[in-house]
Amino acid sequence: MSQSEAGMSGMKSTRIDALFARLRQENRPALVTYFMGGDPDYETSLSVMKALPEAGSDIIELGMPFSDPMADGAAIQAAGLRSLKGGQTLAKTLKMAEEFRRGNDTTPIVMMGYYNPIYIYGVDRFLADARAAGIDGFIVVDLPPEMDEELCIPALKAGLSFIRLATPTTDDKRLPKVLENTSGFVYYVSMTGITGSALADTTKVSEAVNRIKRHTDLPVCVGFGVKTAAQAKAIGASADGVVVGTAIVNAVANVLGSDGKTTADPAEAVATLVRGLAQGVREARLAPAE
């Protein structure tokens, strides 16, 4: 029995499960796109979110801004600060998901960020509101399995997925603990480092993906360092999904002038990038692996 079944017993199939079932048939990896909710303001950001699935994104990671993002590089730090300066709050990020859901009931939305804003919002209230907004799961960077009582267990009880990060330092001995309460998919962090760093050796990444797959039936998505269609294609050969974040956040930043006003349409800038990445994941399994 997979962990997702354990966590979701009695639940109907989730959007995440349905997506991966479909992609297995298509024999291609998922394109998972991260963007920062509220960057540079609510309306612009919502337009970016809406553009993502149309351009070929399969799963949306909705970034929750935090003042002190200790696992993020300069690009996502700056995006978070722009968003907070633009008045974003956790309540607004939830509202953004809700507005998006009115026009799209299939693309999974995973909220990603840090624990403190959720803790202050109140875990029970947050889970109830997230469910109502059509959220599918969470990735919370600073909640390792040792802290599962905080949010992971309550989230699973509420029928929402808790997607855990596995990293190069998560060895075989520790993997079962990391996977125990994971559901939806596993997020493999391709390197020891922060977001926005250079991509790790792809051979090593695929070895790691295979290692994790020996421990779980859940899909394994790989993130940190993937910026181009070629990289998405290379990583997607072995991974069930490819996560792109910094490149998308940069696409927004690149069309902001020094005064913070947009110089071109951020949604279109992001869509152009995502179309290329979507092409990449669609080619990942066409050529025989080198």
Next chain:
Amino acid sequence: MNKPIEPNSFRTGPDEQGMFGIFGGRFVAETLMPLILDLEKHWNEAKTDPAFQAELQALSTHYAGRPSKLYFAENLTRHLGGAKIYFKREDLNHTGSHKINNCLGQILLAKRMGKTRIIAETGAGQHGVASATVSARFNFPCVVYMGATDVERQKPNVFRMKLLGAEVNAVNSGHGTLKDAMNEALRDWVTNVENTYYLIGTAAGPHPYPELVREFQSVIGKEAREQIVEQEGRLPDVIIAAVGGGSNAIGIFHPFLDDKNVEIIGVEAGGRGLDGIEHCASMNAGRPGVLHGNRTYLLQNDDGQILDGHSISAGLDYPGVGPEHSWLRDTGRVKYVPILDDEALEAFKLTTKLEGIIPALESAHAIAQAVKTAPTMGKDQIMIVNLSGRGDKDVHTVAKMMDMEI
């Protein structure tokens, strides 16, 4: 907030999960988790290893200059006209503050773990200097993260670190203070987790740091206890220490926590007053939240975004506090009070003139509380103030506050 039930002893924490009541824990990225568990394992072995303790003891004595003196501040006592005031002279330690106690302990742990590179965060630069010092002594490369604002206001210490061979990286995010330095140090650690030891400078961060830093700093309180009994024949009535992250304070408090008759006061940076956001009094004006690996009192807004805070003293300019202090606050065992920038500055000048001791601005916060409390006490009563460091590093800041050029 419900007051937790009073425990039989205040000295048994943390529990196995690293919790002091609801505070503490291990809120870190998965990348760091295996390392933190490894650190815990090595720490548990080291704390009961006589060889480790002997090496630390020898270094404390011959390198750091321990025990530090317990000095009767006769002139200040007479001036205030109340309780007898003693200074625990951590300013006399090698490198000029209590920070060396922790650094010696942790560098031995780093060695034991086979790490080859040291990183540290610093606010006032005292921890940076102490880290650079032990790194030089034990031949480790050392990288210190320091907020850009602090680099500016603690110039002498920046130069000392560089002389000692450390690389000092100025951090520009946020207000460029201790919180930002800690974020950047954590980013370095996540990136270089295989070979790097993160030498945290205060009794905060993920478990086991709050415990191990406390243990390395508890030498202050253990000595003070013996010294006051030797000099006065009894325990003190009041103990006062300044609280930044809380390492000097927990160091002097911990051995006295179960002595019910000893009143314990921690002093937070009140900055320009608690009404606005220009202070660092997390336990007086903040609420519990999660940052830098632990749950503790934090200055934050209603959305859980951390505020920058302000203090004249770089070492107290941090929006959080070590988790054990949060617990001691909620249980009521320790009282935490704010002292304003101006009050600290007055205490700085007073101590310099009356005692011929230039205290660190951090320590001056503790002295400022003594200035308030001592006159309310009887002449036969006894107070110990932790003089956590010397003020040489602060002369630029003080000159600026006094509109003077140096």
